[in-house]
Amino acid sequence: MNRIIRPFKEGFIGIIRHLAMSVSSIMAVMVTLFLVSLFLILTVNLQQITDSVESKVQIHVQILNDVDLTGIGDLRKQILQIEGVVDVEFSDKDDELNHFIESYGEEGKIFEMYRGDKNPLRNAFIIEVAQGNLIEQVSNKIEVLDGIENVNYGGLNALKLIEILNSVRDSGLILVSVLGVLAIFLITNTIKMSIHSRMHEIQIMRTIGATNGFIRSPFLIEGILIGFIGSILPIALSIFGYKYVYESMNGVLLTSIFVLRPVFPFVYQLSYLLILLGVSVGLLGSFISVSRYLRTVR
Amino acid sequence: MIKLSDVSKTYKNGVNALYNINLFIDQSEFVYIIGPTGSGKSTLIRLLDAEEKPTKGNVEVSGINVGQLRHGKIPYYRRYIGVVFQDFKLLPSKTVFENVMYALEITNMNPLLARQRVREVLQLVDLSEKSSHYPNQLSGGQQQRAVIARAIANKPRILIADEPTGNLDPQKSGEIIELLERINQEEKTTILMVTHDIGIVNQYKKRTIALEAGHIVADMVEGGYIQHESNHSTI
Numbered sequence: 001m002n003r004i005i006r007p008f009k010e011g012f013i014g015i016i017r018h019l020a021m022s023v024s025s026i027m028a029v030m031v032t033l034f035l036v037s038l039f040l041i042l043t044v045n046l047q048q049i050t051d052s053v054e055s056k057v058q059i060h061v062q063i064l065n066d067v068d069l070t071g072i073g074d075l076r077k078q079i080l081q082i083e084g085v086v087d088v089e090f091s092d093k094d095d096e097l098n099h100f101i102e103s104y105g106e107e108g109k110i111f112e113m114y115r116g117d118k119n120p121l122r123n124a125f126i127i128e129v130a131q132g133n134l135i136e137q138v139s140n141k142i143e144v145l146d147g148i149e150n151v152n153y154g155g156l157n158a159l160k161l162i163e164i165l166n167s168v169r170d171s172g173l174i175l176v177s178v179l180g181v182l183a184i185f186l187i188t189n190t191i192k193m194s195i196h197s198r199m200h201e202i203q204i205m206r207t208i209g210a211t212n213g214f215i216r217s218p219f220l221i222e223g224i225l226i227g228f229i230g231s232i233l234p235i236a237l238s239i240f241g242y243k244y245v246y247e248s249m250n251g252v253l254l255t256s257i258f259v260l261r262p263v264f265p266f267v268y269q270l271s272y273l274l275i276l277l278g279v280s281v282g283l284l285g286s287f288i289s290v291s292r293y294l295r296t297v298r
Numbered sequence: 299m300i301k302l303s304d305v306s307k308t309y310k311n312g313v314n315a316l317y318n319i320n321l322f323i324d325q326s327e328f329v330y331i332i333g334p335t336g337s338g339k340s341t342l343i344r345l346l347d348a349e350e351k352p353t354k355g356n357v358e359v360s361g362i363n364v365g366q367l368r369h370g371k372i373p374y375y376r377r378y379i380g381v382v383f384q385d386f387k388l389l390p391s392k393t394v395f396e397n398v399m400y401a402l403e404i405t406n407m408n409p410l411l412a413r414q415r416v417r418e419v420l421q422l423v424d425l426s427e428k429s430s431h432y433p434n435q436l437s438g439g440q441q442q443r444a445v446i447a448r449a450i451a452n453k454p455r456i457l458i459a460d461e462p463t464g465n466l467d468p469q470k471s472g473e474i475i476e477l478l479e480r481i482n483q484e485e486k487t488t489i490l491m492v493t494h495d496i497g498i499v500n501q502y503k504k505r506t507i508a509l510e511a512g513h514i515v516a517d518m519v520e521g522g523y524i525q526h527e528s529n530h531s532t533i
Binding site: 017018207208209210212297298 | 349372376377387388391400403
């Protein structure tokens with residue numbers, strides 16, 4: 001029991017008795033985790049926006065009038081086999097007209113006269129694609145099938161937008177990774193410095209006959225605690241900050257197409273990630289530095 | 299108990315510290331090691347403490363080949379010997395009590411028994427009132443006694459003391475020697491004491507080994523220091 005409690009007790013005492021060093025390490029953790037959190041929030045939301053735009057881009061396929069129901073069934077099967085196609089929804093002439101009328105709101109009522117046999121519209125497929133960048137490719141493949149009159153998707157503009165969002169998100173991800181590496185480097189270095197000031201202490205412990213594990217364990221707990229304490233403020237700021245921004249923007253960025261990531265459970269996932277990052281970096285930093293000094297003494 | 303056979307030590311920077319030392323010290327002996335600065339006394343302690351490896355020869359303590367000990371095994375060996383360091387080596391961020399306690403904690407001793415033992419040794423070295431002080435709040439002599447308390451807390455088989463009276467006035471020095479004598483007699487602890495203090499060597503006569511320039515120049519079993527006409531005035 002003593003073996004388990006001791007490192008924790010000593011770890012706490014270590015933080016308190018080397019307060020200045022502990023505070024500077026905690027600050028390093030805080031600042032970097034805050035930046036990581038900020039960029040993560042941006043990247044995740046860009047992804048969210050890209051997804052929501054992508055899901056709104058569908059391919060609309062009009063079928064020639066002379067294709068009968070069995071032919072439509074065959075066509076549907078053929079389309080489903082195309083790579084990247086997630087869903088093929090059949091919408092017959094009447095559905096199409098309803099949709100058309102609806103889209104014009106009140107004024108659409110004048111088109112009611114086309115109901116029934118006079119309906120000039122075509123039977124259609126509404127196709128969902130796995131990723132935005134597949135839309136063009138899938139469209140081209142559908143276009144050459146027999147019985148297809150016309151293939152339509154949001155056009156080049158929609159594709160361009162998705163492309164831009166994707167590249168912005170990718171650079172965000174790269175930034176987060178670079179920042180993550182920088183954070184680990186910075187925190188490890190700060191902890192290294194704080195432990196360097198206690199190199200003498202580590203050497204004495206070994207001289208008295210303490211095993212490496214015995215010397216190391218309180219420092220590891222100290223590192224974990226520093227990482228943990230350092231992650232509290234960034235987490236609180238992320239949760240309340242993001243909640244505030246999300247609510248004041250009504251969950252969207254500028255237009256309703258750009259939907260932001262809902263606050264929950266996103267902020268919880270973010271918090272777990274930040275704690276994990278802080279704690280593991282603290283642990284790693286302590287481990288590396290203490291082990292290094294242990295090797296220098298016999 | 300302690301057996302050095304043909305031990306030589308040359309440091310990496312080329313300094314020769316010891317030449318072909320042959321030495322045998324039996325269990326429960328009390329031995330002074332004297333010699334001028336740079337005569338190899340500290341090197342001898344470092345070899346016994348497994349801090350340094352001999353360049354040549356064997357250092358054997360209780361059948362353990364100290365020079366061949368693996369890095370991970372050294373701590374276990376050190377619990378078996380107690381060292382009173384000249385530079386104290388007290389942990390600055392721990393109180394006197396915690397410093398002594400640390401030497402027992404590393405052996406995973408029952409905390410209750412350990413605390414009791416700490417109080418016991420602190421009383422022995424007359425530091426009970428200073429037990430909650432930090433090392434930098436103590437005088438040199440008090441730090442010295444704290445180090446002795448730590449070195450003996452674990453009841454080591456061998457106690458190596460590097461200038462344990464260096465910072466003490468003659469009266470306190472005498473008390474320390476008497477304390478070491480008591481440990482030597484009651485616990486049958488082998489004691490190796492490095493000293494400059496000719497007064498002590500002559501007053502409390504023990505086997506005395508004199509080192510000079512890395513050689514053993516005298517091994518006086520009957521003890522006492524014989525003044526040569528030559529260059530021993532620096533001792």
